[in-house]
Amino acid sequence: MADTQLSVTDLQVRFPTDRGVVEALNGVSFDLEKGQMLGIVGESGSGKSVTAKTLMNLLPRTAEIDGEVIFEGEDVRAVARERRKHFWGVKMTMVFQDPMTSLNPVKRCGEQIAETLRYHLGHGRKMALRGATDLLGQVGVPEPAKRVHQYPHELSGGLRQRVVIAMALACEPSLLIADEPTTAVDVTVQKHILDLLDRLRREREMSMILITHDLGVARGRCDDVAVMYAGRIVERSATETLFNESRHPYTDALLRSIPHIDQPSHTRLDPIPGRPPEMINPPVRCAYAPRCRHAREDCLTSIPTMGGVTGVHEFACHHPANTDRGDAALAANVAVGVTPAGLHLTAGAGSE
Amino acid sequence: MTRFMINKVAQLLLVLLAVTFLSFSALNLLGDPLFNVVGPLAELDCDAVEAGLIEDTTTTLNNQVGDCEIVAEARAVYRLDEPVMKRYVLWLGDLISGDLGTSFKNDLPVTEILKDKFPVSIMLMVMAEIVALGLAIPLGIYAAYRANHRADRILSVGSFGVLSIPNFALGVILLYLFALKWQIFPATHDDSSFFAEMKSLSLPAITLGAGLAATYQRLLRTDLLTTLQEDFVHMARAKGMTDSHIMWRHALRPSLFSIITVFGVNTGALIGGSLVVEQIFSIPGVGRELVQAVIRDDFPVVLGGVVVIASGFVVINFVVDLLYSWLDPRVRTT
């Protein structure tokens, strides 16, 4: 923990909207060590991107933010005005989901990379362009000298994402946040991109936060994984621990709901019932309770706090799966055929 | 690019053909060009005169030239005895050689007449667009920047209000206040010097520009807001660029498409000047000339005006297409 690079404590983000206040983050805390790759997984709308944007100071002005973000010993939200200009984009950068839309369609790729160099490092036009060409080479773009003069739409998805990555790396950041960098590309390209990020991270001793909804990606690439649900981190631990000894019923259910390539075909899947909760004025209860087989009365009245072993394997659940307490809760629910939240469980089912 | 050009030129010709044909037939079938040439004599039934049913004025007034002779001559000169289609083709032939015909009213070549009026209308158009864009771009950016804040709401209400003021009403009000009451601007057109002309076109330009500005402002705001949601803007912010840098260098250009389209249509329409505003401010532009020509049934001038305006419209839209490809490299390659 000596090398903690980023420390997020009790981050809360609310968006006042016409329909009510969207409580996008409800107390997110995690630490990131230098050189570590943290995966954040979760369903759509769980708050992954908001977390990333909070770190990057990208939230719209309307957002109400609470909590503390310490990056390299400095409170990110209180960065001095004069340093602001060269803080984000230099030490901490981000790569977005869709490589098509992450690039300005009306500017040449080279210009866009060079812009960063000129803006932050004060390079001249020529030098910045040379720098851009170099960077493209480093991220494995073939014929970089030609590519700098091309427009984004003239490149394939994979190349575009590389350009985006090159752009992010221009100022040698020490933390890179990648928000679903491969959702929009094919598996073969995904592999290349992830390999590239892996390589760059090692070469540059960069820390990374990899946001993804693909459990496989998280499992294959990350050191630690945090699972988000409804604006909270519900479980967090080293990757293998998480996948093998999931404690939160949501993580558990998630793992069981996806098909695996090694299963024979027509293997019946075990879906999670229902859908994620609304984030507007959520009631005080475990957000997952309505979909949870383990849910008991206490889940409907109080929000579980992070438990487990701090810094090793934390989870926020009153009745963690694969524990006695959890099994008991499940058994009790199955016995009556319905959870206190109204989820129907047919008899005969139970723990596998 | 050449194909694009050829296509556009072909389109221009086709539209011109359609527009002129429609106007030509409308004017000739529904009105009586003879009247405009010989005036009252057009009403004279020369067949009846020949048949002795009515008297030619010559007989009663000792005129030296028989009225029916005058009519016959005019018919011959203006090819009025030819079928409309043939006259149209002949007219087209003249058009190709740059001859738009001669006014029925004062016998000046139409090209001559329009040549005088055109610069004023163009100047008015340019000034109106300068006013419009000059207001709309900063305000649009500001509104997008302060989206949903009070300033934006006020601007939004304001632009709505401005949009709802009929431009003649605005013209009348401005004329009343600034020209008649406070006499800050001249009430009439003054072309004694370039500056004087600019000054005298200010109120009309504001009249026209205000509505355009409101339209542009709204479009720009909407488009900017959309653009500002785009990942590449987030990307730029993630790169640490300041808001103003992002606004001007990244967001603005891709947000100009709607504004440019509407700009094209409006400018095209303003080529002929704004008829009403030119009328209210007595600006001797193409628009007023056209109104007069229509009212007086001066067909050659009407047709000439239609040709000029329609070509202007098509050309401006062509320029807008080019602008698109400048603004958006994606268009360039497809």
Added chain:
Amino acid sequence: MTEIIETPQVPEVVPKKVLGVAFWVAIGWLFIVSLIALLAPVLPIDDPGEIGAGGPREGPSWANWFGTDALGRDVFSRTAWGARISLVVGLLAITLGIVVGGSLGMIAGFFRGWIDHVISFVFFTLLSFPALVLALLITATFDRSLRTVSLTLGVLAIAPVGRLARASTLVFAEREFVQAARVLGAKSRRIIVKELLPNVLIPMGALSLLGMGIAIVAEGGLAFLGLSVEGDAISWGKSIVDGSQSRDLQNNPNVAMFPIGVMFLTVLSLNFAGDRVREYFDVKESAF
């Protein structure tokens, strides 16, 4: 395995859309104006043509709320009667624009190919006539009856409305629900009527309010060119022109300003209501 019966879920907070107070104020205004227009003949107001209903060029008073014009006619009753023509012109014009332009646009957008080319060309040609020149041509060549004026403005509305209808038809025709209907065996006509029309029509509905405003203003423009409805028919445009003689403007601005004000408020209400309606029916397609 646990067998789950999912309870269908609907967002707990159904986004209750409201049109807002201002919308109802706008509608209220439109309603009042229409009502006055409709009832003008039976309302206890002066005859709009009565010379010397009051003294000439008088300011607003209890007897003549909007004052009187140069001939001493009651401006209020002229404004009320003017609403009849202005609103009818607006309504007829935009109806024509939407019926003709909307149908052509949808046909072009749906069938594509040469039909599209022909119709789009017609639209472009119509557009390259400056609007008022076309109006001038028509009114100057025919008469200036209410019918012709409405028709003229309606013709002007065809191209812009048509282009919009075409564009949104193109967008919706690409959508998968149209393909789904086709796969179900729906014929083209059914697709146009059942799948596309509701989607194109509602934006058109909003547009019709905006368009009506534009047509009302256009009538005023024609009046300034001396080409509005002829004879002793009263319209807002004609009243405004009448009051816009420079001397009246300076000494009795009420003659022009009241009709201008009423026209402005009406157009504003139409614009505002149109905008709200568009927003209201703009289905938010991402409810999750």
Added chain:
Amino acid sequence: GGGDDDNSGPSETDDSAGDDSDGDDTGDDDAGTAVTPTVAPVPEEDVDPDAIVTGGTLRVALEAESDGLNPVANNFAQSAYMVGFALMEPLAYYDEAGNWFPWLAESFTRVEGTNSWQIKLREGILFHDGSELDADDLVAGFEAQLADPVISLAVGPSYPAENAVEKLDTYTVQFNLIRPSAHFPTAVTAQLGMVVSSEYIAAAAADASLNQSPVGTGPFRLVSRTQDDVTIVERNPDYWRGADTVHLDRVEFHVHTDTAVAADLVAAGDLDVVISSNADAILTMREADGVVTIENLLGAENDIMLNTRAVPFDDIRARQALTFSADRESYAALISQGTSPLADSMFHPDLIWNNPAVVQEGNQPELAQPLVDAYCADLAENCSDGKINMELQYSGPSVLQTRIADLLSAGWEPFFNITIEELPQDQHIVDVITGAYNVVTWRQFGAVDPVTEVIWLECATAEGFLTINWVRVCDEDRDALLFEQRATADLDRRVEIWHEIQQSIHDTYSYIFMTHANWTMGLSESVRNICGQEGPDGVVLFCNNGGVTFLHGVWLSE
């Protein structure tokens, strides 16, 4: 034409037309008795000639514009005269007292024993193109006028088909009239007497665009002209009376359809002169600080004409009913707004010609009903719902004309079913010339010497396809009177005759006289000597002749 702001009527246009002569004042340079007082305030007393400033640009606002300035091809109205008199000069004109005097002519001589008159031109007068004015120019001009279908209407009836005009020598021309005239020179005080060069006439006949740039002998030369916008003229350095008799360097004529605005501009110093007959404009001029007005109520009458040869007004009962129910009072109050008084006949009461016994009826709707009933009983096909069907025509678009039409029809409505028809000015005039109308608003009469009004009234111009006896009343007895007063120089007899003619016009109910048109010039204070200008031989000119004035003697103070 119609009321005013359009200045449409060919009435003013041609008040130059007729001609002939007789009487005794043969060849007398300063012929005539005081037929009419000039209206102008007496010119400033004895301006020190040294104080007169030479130079400067005069900016004049006109309320309308004419098609062209060619006197042998275009129809002149007020604005055409204003510009025209800067560029061209007439053969004769009126002095302060309303008597004619020779201008380009050196003398007019009646040829004893015939109806002919000889015009001897002054020698050495140069056109703007450098050629000298001679008899050929006169002959060419006259023949061109005879050849024009409309202008000839005014000229034709007075001349024989053959040999109407003869050139006697280089500077003398003889006009052979059909009937005797004692006042032939009055016929050449306006359009018909304006002289342009014969080369120009030939050229303009071939290229009508030259109608915009006449070649005359006037004190100013054309610099540029944009129709409907601005015409600019500059001092003619070769002016035959000496360039030093012209004080202004330049004159700009601007068209301002709304002369009330122009009046404001004069007050603001953006213009120097505005000429208008529009009540709004007149009131504005009167009220504005620093604007001097010269008003003339003698210049024309606002009237309503009834076509006596078309249904329904071919029946005098219908005409009477229309007359009785006409709301003249409102017209004077609301349209003229007190700027011009109600008119009873074609003459202002101040004129010796006026017959005070003739009173124009109106505002007596109670008299109309029985007439309408009687008419409809006889001619039911021309009536519906017990009202006579009629059409009211005026030229537009014009706010003022629309108001007039609204006002009139409001008065007539109880007895007539009125269809209002607004026509472009050209069509309107054509309809009047060809008799395709029921009732029109018009403006007419007001010539300095009424002898020139004969052509609007005689039978000869009431017949045929085109007429300028618009109401188409032909009365042989009246014709005899008209010709008699033309032939005599006896003022008393002439006055007597005109009294009779007024009565006869009244009795036919073909005109409803509304008000005496008020032609007002508004001047900024620096404009000097509008009234008091001199013609050749030092004659002081008649000032503000129906809104027309010369400008060569005008100067700008400061």
Added chain:
Amino acid sequence: MAGTGRAPLRDRPDILVRVEDLTVEFPVGRHEVVHAVSGISFDVAEGETLGIVGESGCGKSTVARSIIRLNTIKSGHVIYHDKDLATLEGEDLRRVRPDLQMIFQDPISSLNPRRRVRAVISEGLSIWGDDKGVWSQDRIEELMVAVGIDPEFGERRAHQFSGGQCQRIGIARALALDPKVLICDEPVSALDVSVQAQILNLLEEMKSRYGLTLMFISHDLSVVKNVSDRIIVMYLGKACEIGTADELYERPRHPYTRALLASIPEPATTVDVAEGNITGELPSPINPPRGCRFHTRCQHVTDICRAEEPQMVAVGGDHFVACHHPVEVALAL
């Protein structure tokens, strides 16, 4: 790879749909065409689920859309019940349409936002109601219950439902006409993992309840494997490999199939991760490579691959490969 040939066509009486040499081209610009699908042959037996996988742009959707004639077909046949759908037009085409229904990728866009859910589901019935006489409220209720939409919500519109629910509505709509074949074009790619499983289960359930034959398109290999009996792997408009699901995943023979399997985040154990490193860009379908379309990126490329197009050949059992150099695998098991 990427080859042609009718070898994979089976000669069985229960073949429901038979696609022969299907070729689809889209004109782009004035003179060019996209070779979206080039000579694909396959068949689907009654009650079977056919999976189609491949990268974006390889022509999966085009194949699906061609079968139900949402595209014009350049050449080839689509035989269904002795009828060649490729040449049917007008009313004849319309009459067979109810038998082949489709589920789309974007659940939201595939529902008309202006229509009520009940109307959407009953659309097919109201089109065919007269002919088939099956138009009844009960049927709609039954379908809604079957796909898990409370019939109470029938009066709502699409935007009031989540993506998963919209997809259920789409399924109900397709099932209303009792189709024989259900074509699913990436029905779950727009959905979250937790919902994806619900839909996949629902499809399986519907398949057995209504005796459907399924064609299932996806770029997610795990999903395709999970639902399919037989799978086609496509590359750039051509089929590379066809086989039963388990066979294909256990013994992938085509280098491209193997590359795919090696590229997924948790690679299949039957391939070497290194095989996933295919290089180069996906060639443009406007100018596809000559010979084997995969040769530009293949680790095993030889001259013949550049010159000659491989044909589909049987490599044992119900397993076909179009490759000059199919990877040898141990016939384990």
